[in-house]
Amino acid sequence: MAESQSWAATASADPANACPIAPVVEIVFSRWTTPILWTLHAHGKQRFVELERRIGTITPKVLTQRLRQLERDGLVVRTYHPEVPPRVEYEISELGLSLAPLFATLGEWSAVNLPKVEQARAAHDAR
Numbered sequence: 125m126a127e128s129q130s131w132a133a134t135a136s137a138d139p140a141n142a143c144p145i146a147p148v149v150e151i152v153f154s155r156w157t158t159p160i161l162w163t164l165h166a167h168g169k170q171r172f173v174e175l176e177r178r179i180g181t182i183t184p185k186v187l188t189q190r191l192r193q194l195e196r197d198g199l200v201v202r203t204y205h206p207e208v209p210p211r212v213e214y215e216i217s218e219l220g221l222s223l224a225p226l227f228a229t230l231g232e233w234s235a236v237n238l239p240k241v242e243q244a245r246a247a248h249d250a251r
Contacts, residue, residue: 151197152223156182156190161199161220162227169203169215194220 143149152158156179163178164170170178176187191214194200199220205211 151199152226154190156186157194157199158227160187160190160194161216161223164200164214164216165221165224169213171211171213175214199223 152161159179159182160175163175167174167178172184172187172191175191176182176184179187182190191200191202195202199217201215201217203213203215205213
């Protein structure tokens with residue numbers, strides 16, 4: 125109950141500010157951000173092709189767009205190596221690493237609650 129009260133206390137009457145975590149959700153949980161950050165965290169520094177191969181279903185265009193946005197947001201570091209041929213590597217930043225506890229908590233929540241969600245969906249769909 126105390127948690128829901130603290131959430132309510134941070135919300136304002138302005139609809140744009142009704143959910144103070146909305147900007148964080150938009151940054152962290154957009155379509156490809158989580159798989160990219162997860163892969164960089166799990167496998168360390170990677171070249172574009174390695175990252176693309178590990179994620180599997182992402183197109184090069186979308187991966188490029190998401191990496192640029194994640195770099196802009198400070199969650200990914202891009203390192204350009206001026207050699208022949210040029211080499212670019214991506215790694216998760218300290219700011220990106222600070223999301224690890226959030227992902228761990230969500231992982232724990234998923235393990236406990238996704239079966240309940242599936243049960244709720246099945247019960248709803250049976251009606």
